[in-house]
Amino acid sequence: MHLYRAHVLVCAGTNCSLKGHRAVRDALTREIVGRGLGDEIKVVETGCFGLCEQGPTIVVYPEGVLYCRVKAEDVPDLVGIHLLKGRRVDRLMYREPTRPVAVQTVPELDYFRKQVRVVLDNCGVIDPDSLEEYIGHGGYTALARALEDGPARVLAEVKASGLRGRGGAGFPAGLKWEFGAKAPGPIKYVVCNADEGEPGTFKDRLILEGDPHRILEGMAICGFATGARQGYVYIRGEYGLSISRLEHSIRNARELGLLGENIFNSGFSFDVEVRFGAGAYVCGEETALFESLEGKRGEPRIKPPYPTEVGLFGRPTVINNVETLANIPAIVNRGAAWYRSIGTDTCPGTKVFTLTGDIVNEGLIEVPMGMTLREVIYDIGGGIPGGRRFKMAQTGGTSGGCLPESLLDVPMDYDKLAAAGSALGSGALLVMDDTHCIVDVARVFARFFLHESCGQCAPCREGTLQLHHILDRFTAGRGSREDLALLGRLAKTMAGASLCPLGQSVPLSIMTTLKHFEPEYLAHIDDRACPAGTCRPPAGGMKPAAAGNGRRGY
Amino acid sequence: MSVALEKLPSQLREQRLKEVDQVILRHRDRPGALLTILTEIQDLFGYLPEATFKPVAQALGIPVSQIWGVATFYTLFNTRPRGRHMIRLCENAPCHIQGTVAVLEAIQRELGIAPGEDTQDGEWGLELVSCLGICGVAPALMIDDQVYGNVRPEAIPAILDSHR
Numbered sequence: 001m002h003l004y005r006a007h008v009l010v011c012a013g014t015n016c017s018l019k020g021h022r023a024v025r026d027a028l029t030r031e032i033v034g035r036g037l038g039d040e041i042k043v044v045e046t047g048c049f050g051l052c053e054q055g056p057t058i059v060v061y062p063e064g065v066l067y068c069r070v071k072a073e074d075v076p077d078l079v080g081i082h083l084l085k086g087r088r089v090d091r092l093m094y095r096e097p098t099r100p101v102a103v104q105t106v107p108e109l110d111y112f113r114k115q116v117r118v119v120l121d122n123c124g125v126i127d128p129d130s131l132e133e134y135i136g137h138g139g140y141t142a143l144a145r146a147l148e149d150g151p152a153r154v155l156a157e158v159k160a161s162g163l164r165g166r167g168g169a170g171f172p173a174g175l176k177w178e179f180g181a182k183a184p185g186p187i188k189y190v191v192c193n194a195d196e197g198e199p200g201t202f203k204d205r206l207i208l209e210g211d212p213h214r215i216l217e218g219m220a221i222c223g224f225a226t227g228a229r230q231g232y233v234y235i236r237g238e239y240g241l242s243i244s245r246l247e248h249s250i251r252n253a254r255e256l257g258l259l260g261e262n263i264f265n266s267g268f269s270f271d272v273e274v275r276f277g278a279g280a281y282v283c284g285e286e287t288a289l290f291e292s293l294e295g296k297r298g299e300p301r302i303k304p305p306y307p308t309e310v311g312l313f314g315r316p317t318v319i320n321n322v323e324t325l326a327n328i329p330a331i332v333n334r335g336a337a338w339y340r341s342i343g344t345d346t347c348p349g350t351k352v353f354t355l356t357g358d359i360v361n362e363g364l365i366e367v368p369m370g371m372t373l374r375e376v377i378y379d380i381g382g383g384i385p386g387g388r389r390f391k392m393a394q395t396g397g398t399s400g401g402c403l404p405e406s407l408l409d410v411p412m413d414y415d416k417l418a419a420a421g422s423a424l425g426s427g428a429l430l431v432m433d434d435t436h437c438i439v440d441v442a443r444v445f446a447r448f449f450l451h452e453s454c455g456q457c458a459p460c461r462e463g464t465l466q467l468h469h470i471l472d473r474f475t476a477g478r479g480s481r482e483d484l485a486l487l488g489r490l491a492k493t494m495a496g497a498s499l500c501p502l503g504q505s506v507p508l509s510i511m512t513t514l515k516h517f518e519p520e521y522l523a524h525i526d527d528r529a530c531p532a533g534t535c536r537p538p539a540g541g542m543k544p545a546a547a548g549n550g551r552r553g554y
Numbered sequence: 555m556s557v558a559l560e561k562l563p564s565q566l567r568e569q570r571l572k573e574v575d576q577v578i579l580r581h582r583d584r585p586g587a588l589l590t591i592l593t594e595i596q597d598l599f600g601y602l603p604e605a606t607f608k609p610v611a612q613a614l615g616i617p618v619s620q621i622w623g624v625a626t627f628y629t630l631f632n633t634r635p636r637g638r639h640m641i642r643l644c645e646n647a648p649c650h651i652q653g654t655v656a657v658l659e660a661i662q663r664e665l666g667i668a669p670g671e672d673t674q675d676g677e678w679g680l681e682l683v684s685c686l687g688i689c690g691v692a693p694a695l696m697i698d699d700q701v702y703g704n705v706r707p708e709a710i711p712a713i714l715d716s717h718r
Contacts, residue, residue: 006668015690018703052690199646199685237593237630238686240699278589278628281684295588297627313585354647356689363690396649428648428689436651444650454627454685 004042006083007061008032011096011124013048013206014241015363017057020071021045024056027075032083041083047210049124051111052363054094059124064106067092096382111361116342118350119326120366123210128245132251134213140258142329146221147266149332154225157182158328160336162348167193167284167321168396168425169501170347176318179224179308183316188228190219191312191319194235194242195289197281198397199426199448200379203207203352204322206364208235208242210327216272216326221332223270226318230271235290237276246274249495281452285320286498288454299456300500323352323427343369347413351427355381357434358388369512370416374408377431388433392516396425398445399505401512402438421512423505437534438517439524443471445509453502460503463494467510474521475535484521487514558635559603567605573598574606578613588614588624592631601632610697629683637672637679639717643694645682648689650671653707660707664714677718 010025028043056067126133146154149217159174219231253259261269283292287301290312311317331339340348347369360382394402401422410420417424446468453464473479491507498504523529577594581587599618600627625631672679688694691703
């Protein structure tokens with residue numbers, strides 16, 4: 001095996017590739033070969049480092065120096081100064097908002113120091129297309145151990161770990177697996193829910209792009225523990241790179257006998273097929289996903305029966321989110337006690353969050369459950385850009401709740417966020433500064449649900465339409481106090497009477513904006529004014545704002 | 555614009571329908587193959603021609619109405635010919651607060667079409683869509699299979715040009 005004196009890791013996640021990582025990679029390779037360093041320095045494309053806003057990012061090892069916003073023009077300096085002379089290129093290094101000096105290396109960054117990487121352990125470290133690198137980092141040892149331990153011990157370990165489903169509902173994964181294992185019948189399925197559609201969420205995409213084998217290993221372990229031989233990954237049709245990496249990884253794993261017949265000569269056989277969605281948010285709901293996998297409209301089924309009794313093609317099915325499955329290899333290898341040492345009592349482990357909106361470090365992070373919203377936004381996220389003021393944070397995506405400044409110290413786990421009137425959900429975190437209008441944003445939430453309601457049940461189909469009408473009237477300066485009361489009644493009806501979590505969760509986002517920002521609603525209704533200066537209707541129902549900020553709704 | 559199958563000369567139409575038969579043959583024995591089959595038919599024609607529904611329905615043993623149901627349920631499927639290049643602009647909250655409105659206005663200025671419409675010359679179609687999962691670089695849009703992030707209104711003409 002050839003040893004290199006330095007490795008240059010280039011992030012090839014979707015976000016960095018949109019910022020031109022290929023040009024940087026090609027320039028690096030050209031420059032390194034051109035200077036005759038091809039035998040000394042290796043350029044590796046990896047998954048996401050997490051600092052998407054700073055992309056394209058690269059890390060130079062062995063020192064671990066992080067360079068941000070790298071352009072092809074910077075490459076001669078990087079090679080000439082860093083890789084040849086051993087000095088750092090100061091102008092490309094990451095600067096923390098709170099510290100004027102450039103940060104030297106990856107471990108020194110506040111951004112990384114507060115993170116605990118279990119799920120993202122390999123993301124940004126290994127070449128995701130290389131099965132050998134995954135194995136080199138301990139990959140597939142958990143599957144081997146599981147096959148030795150037997151299904152009962154694997155089940156017990158996952159149950160004891162306290163892992164809860166990371167798709168949003170937080171149901172104990174071990175319990176779900178146990179139901180699946182106990183379900184009678186010769187044919188069962190494992191389904192990986194990669195239909196990531198919650199606005200503001202892109203963790204599953206980056207996990208699949210950065211470490212696809214971890215998901216396949218997690219699925220195989222689940223199949224072994226529950227008695228399933230066939231797995232499906234249901235993934236959004238829009239996730240081109242995730243799809244191609246997954247399919248490539250499945251082929252490689254089959255070639256080495258890590259998927260397919262008689263894995264490790266254990267007698268256990270398991271295979272995985274990738275299926276694509278065709279654009280429907282509701283298919284993230286597990287029973288709607290089954291309908292879609294069966295080639296039908298993605299309309300949710302009435303539960304019970306639950307998927308572990310009657311799931312895909314009418315068979316018992318264990319369905320887990322990408323992030324849930326990504327936790328499994330670490331739990332099997334390191335044990336439930338280790339896992340429980342991270343996070344909170346009721347929510348052990350870590351959570352991957354995606355930071356979006358008005359926050360300095362937009363991107364992907366993984367922290368122990370129970371970290372406060374304030375720590376995530378300010379210590380890791382770097383705070384609000386441009387010296388503007390925090391207005392609200394929405395946890396759990398568009399189906400989650402909005403929290404004002406007074407609730408910034410809430411610990412982020414399933415139970416504490418629910419108690420604070422919001423939801424952890426998929427881990428999306430949208431931060432808004434005070435230049436945005438809360439009513440305008442609530443209308444955008446409503447429009448999303450209107451667009452994505454599947455139309456099967458009346459409370460959701462009609463409710464989302466009426467909600468949008470009401471919020472539209474508010475932003476156009478035509479709302480009334482009666483509308484406000486109607487909004488409340490409608491939300492209550494939808495929460496109680498909708499068939500699936502889509503309709504049930506619609507009120508949460510909209511009603512929390514009303515709960516915490518009622519004066520702003522009243523300004524739109526009583527004064528016909530938008531305090532943020534965003535709402536600017538065509539027919540002039542709204543007074544011009546005292547101080548416009550250039551942002552507009554539509 | 556993708557040419558409507560019905561408007562093709564009959565000989566060519568027959569030929570193209572044979573390609574559909576190939577798609578059906580490839581997938582008909584897999585359970586739940588309808589979405590895969592429709593995706594590939596759309597790849598062939600740029601939309602889902604009604605004339606292809608009957609052979610698919612017969613092969614899978616399902617009513618044509620079920621195909622209509624599926625074809626109109628998912629946002630990536632079109633049941634009429636659309637612009638040769640489809641622009642899908644995310645309109646959800648993370649993109650919205652980072653400036654989707656201005657990007658939409660720039661596209662409309664450039665092409666003169668509203669969401670849901672296609673240009674007269676059949677080159678462009680515009681849709682507002684839900685989250686594309688690249689919110690780290692909002693505002694985001696897709697043109698055909700290509701994704702764009704951190705899109706600024708002033709960049710729109712150049713982005714569109716690169717697909718012309």
